[in-house]
Amino acid sequence: MPPPSTTAKRLLYWLIAGTRGGESRARIISSIRELPKNANQLSEDLRMDYKTVRHHLDVLRENGLVVPVGEGYAMTYFLSQEMEANYATLEEILGKIGKKQKRVSKVQNHDDQSA
Template structure:
């Protein structure tokens, strides 16, 4: 399936071309099913808080996730576009293999 070049390019860069792509893909998978805070994301990744925070910031800065609330209890969601088009994420991951 063809996707808008900009969305595909951003996702490919974030999930395949840079270090941490695998963790970012895992975060997207987590948020696809349930919004979570950074503590829960770090726990699911079996990673520390700062690592999860870094990857969430990258995804947030690129419009992949959005947040509700502020501070420690802030909850993160997959953006509406990526929630509706999650198959694009899976296809990029499959391309990598």
């Protein structure tokens, strides 16, 4: 598999780590990767508000990361070929975010103990 393009990497970083809602978008992408779903199924699976799921699906679709199949309520979402090809990049970004959150948590815990 070819390495991810710089453009794809930047887009994923911006959508996941650089904007509000990135964690929700990452959860949606991961859920769709396991099994394509419609918005209602995602809402139930992820325990997120339906309108919130729809918003994030629109953002992901507009940026070419998910592809809808079908119409109306039954519209099912699949990962795009671009997203499938760059899924490892998403995992890398999530790993970096997780490490950063652990460092911040350690500092906050240390500050709490010092006070």
